[in-house]
Amino acid sequence: MKIDVLPVIEKIKKEIKEHREKLNRKPKLISITDDYTGATKAYLKSQKRIAKEYDVDFEIIETENLIETIKKYNEDKNVDGIFVARPTKTIKFIEVAKILNPAKDVEGVTPYNMGMNFYGVEEFVPCTAESAVKILEQTEELKSKKVAVIGRSITVGKPLAIMLENYGRDCTVNILNSKTKNMQEITKNSDIVIVAIGKANYVNMDFLKEGTTVIDVGINVVDGKLTGDVSKEVEKYCSVTPVPGGVGSVTSAILMRNVFRAAIKGGKI
Ligand SMILES: NC(=O)c1ccc[n+]([C@@H]2O[C@H](COP(=O)([O-])OP(=O)(O)OC[C@H]3O[C@@H](n4cnc5c(N)ncnc54)[C@H](OP(=O)(O)O)[C@@H]3O)[C@@H](O)[C@H]2O)c1
Structure with a gap:
């Protein structure tokens, strides 16, 4: 038997609706990549489509300097969520995870959010x-x-x-x-x-x-x-x-919900 995941998506959409009402603006997600080719390019294109479906502002940022780019957007008040595409080409992903602002970490990859999961707090988990x-x-x-x-x-x-x-x-x-x-x-x-x-x-x-x-x-x-x-x-x-x-x-719906959660947090953990 196939498991129907639509009820799960509906529940997440309900949470998004509540956040949207509170927020009263479109949240913004950026996806940063140091290798905009092949599978990453295809994945980010599908992310763009999904962001549109969930009424989230979306931008792809190509860079050769991941660290400096992430640091810039960590502080940018116009950006609510930051996604960094894997695999990274120029540095190990752990270096990305170490510097990403946990309050904008919509994928739950930072040591802070990973650690919170160990404490049973599941705000931004992968x-x-x-x-x-x-x-x-x-x-x-x-x-x-x-x-x-x-x-x-x-x-x-x-x-x-x-x-x-x-x-x-x-x-x-x-x-x-x-x-x-x-x-x-x-x-x-x-x-x-x-x-x-x-x-x-x-x-x-x-x-x-x-x-x-x-x-x-x-x-x-x-x-x-x-x-x-x-x-x-x-x-x-x-x-x-x-x-x-x-x-x-369901993963796509959760990512978009996390952008709304991040927007409500306003860059602070
Ligand atoms: N649906 C989604 O939203 C979504 C999101 C992310 C990933 N995925 C997909 O999920 C799959 C896994 O992704 P990932 O990022 O976790 O991959 P990954 O980082 O490559 O990890 C794969 C894991 O599978 C283990 N493994 C490989 N062959 C095995 C075998 N024969 N028996 C037991 N364990 C085996 C590896 O063991 P070792 O550690 O011993 O090498 C490793 O721990 C991929 O197909 C990926 O595309 C789907």
Whole structure:
């Protein structure tokens, strides 16, 4: 069965509407890149379309000096949210995360916002991680569920695992990586499996028991078509988020909501 994410998006849109009424102006998001080519260019173009849909002012800033550009916009009162496209070409992304203003960090990548997640404060957490959590909360009761998260990236797997373990959700989480042994044993013994590895159709029923809730985070292009990390056959036996039209759509809505949240914060944490 496919999981319908539309109710999750509707809830986020409701929050945006409340922020919009309070704000009484259009918020502004800028996306900064030091490599406006290929997948980054395509991604930022789709961001532009999404910003328009959510009535958010949007600008792409190309630069060869990421640090100086970020410092400038950190202080710019006309900019509410700052997104820095990954992968960065000229410096390591951690250098970006270290200097970005946490109050404008709409992607939740700064050490400050990452750390707040550890404290159970989820104001700006990585959007994809929040997307998976919001979908799960809409789908089922999470308390005491056994969860396997496949993938340990700083923007998806790790923050997602922390969120699911945070008080109130109370899941027991295994984070798996490419060196994990007996992976299928762990995933088969889980109520929920979240797949964020970037390998098309990798997870099939060999990894899952019937009735598992499966969140497919993966975005891969196979023969020109978007494909997740989870094989299509899984839909027959488990509840699974579709690709496209699943985690990614909710992620976009969350990013836009965060721009409104940042606008209300006015550049101060
Ligand atoms: N829908 C959305 O909004 C959204 C947003 C962001 C990303 N994505 C997609 O999600 C996927 C993951 O993104 P990411 O940024 O987290 O990728 P990433 O930084 O490349 O991390 C991939 C993770 O998967 C693990 N992995 C790879 N092959 C594995 C295997 N066979 N078994 C177990 N673990 C394995 C890696 O393990 P090691 O650490 O051991 O190498 C790594 O931890 C990609 O397809 C990306 O396009 C989607």
